[in-house]
Amino acid sequence: MDAYDEGSDARHGPSGPDPRRALPGPAPAPDDPEDAPRRRTGPPTLDDPADPPAAPDDPVDGPPAPVDGPPSGPRSGVAALSLRHRIGAAVALVSVAAGVCVHLGMTFLHVAPANTVSKEHSRTIEDWIYPEFEQNWKLFAPNPLQQNIAVQARAEIRTTDGGVRTTGWYDLSAQDGRAIDGNPLPSHTQQNELRRAWDFLIATHDDDNRPVGLRGTLSEAYLRRITVLRLDRADAVGPGGVVDRVQLRSRTTQVPPPEWSEEQVSTTPEYRTLPWWPVPEDEARGGLG
Template sequence: MGATTQPVPWSRGALVALAATALTLVGALLVHLAFVFLSVAPANALSVKHRDAVDAYVQPEFGQDWKLFAPNPMQRNDAVGVRVNTLGPDGLYHVSEWINLTARDIEAVRGNPAPSHTDQNMLRRAWDAYVATHSLRDDRPKGARGRLTRDYLERVVLQRTGRTWEGARIVSVQVAGRFTMVDPPAWSSEPASDTTDYRLLPWWTVTEQDHRNL
């Protein structure tokens, strides 16, 4: 009869490495849960003291809300666009026409049985976060989240435009939004809105750092 194969025992070093990895993962999970909990918990001494650190970690990737359980349908048609300022090989600057980024996202979603979160929500939520944290009059950030939401919106836009436009390097971008309320249903007595709101943001300089990890 053939010899029975015996399982190779784990070495002490391998067991120590495995235990260390498990402890690291558990610790990282606990830290993540603690930060997310502090971000949604009522204000307390700990969350107030570490608010900047909590916001820097949670926003915008891990933002929490209750709309998953009580969805609130959109009541307006949004369109976020960008125009880019490029520097060509001849040393001349050129400003592009407006590029409707929302229209691109809608085109990617239409007819897709499993549209991605990126196409459905990323641009809209980035814009909403920026608007909520910047003053309308002079676009100054309101609170610690202002700089984060500005950088996030810029990076979302740069993901869609890339580093170059029509063969020239992008050196700055300008983002704008157009919003029109959805008409109420026929059976409603609510009057339809006949106005469209616009918001034009300042030009933002684009550096190599802005393209990191995009």
């Protein structure tokens, strides 16, 4: 037998920490406070570590330690399906969503006012809507304008020498447009005053430009005063001149369709010219008439 073979205990080693895993070193010094300065006079080095690492304990037989994490269990819902069935469910969901979007788009175009898209695809929209999804109501009233309307004005001026001269046409709508373009906070006067005054006049006059009732006369006075103020602001009167009469007209042009549309519209402007309106003396000189 070998000299180190000391029986059955020699094969497995003694119980407790393995002495071969411990690093060799000097024996621990007694716990004497007076000897502490003499035992460590400098920083620890690799050759003489101050605190050698402790040897790990031998594994102990027993059940494994629990692992943190969600408890394992049977999956439910879509996650429980196989990959093939999950792909099929995703395709079905996308198909349903696409069908809903198409139906909502077709219904919107059907109930919305006539526009370029609905005119271009009217046959397709009708085939989709009728007869199952027929709607008997409209989305907007009145229909949005598809025209550009510009209000223009000119005046007859009495000069200081007793003569009369007629100005050219001033585009009042273009003046508002120049004031609004590039302005992040345009005033309500620039946006709405002239437009609402013209709409008020058209709604209270017949096709022969004659006022209908008291509101028709009121609309003339309102638009006339706006015109006189605008012409004075544009220095159309000149020094010493007085506005004697004013005349207004509208210039209407259709909004051109997009390039991809086959719709044909006339781009020739149409004019509606009102008769001359006399301006009261005090209103011509800055009063309210």
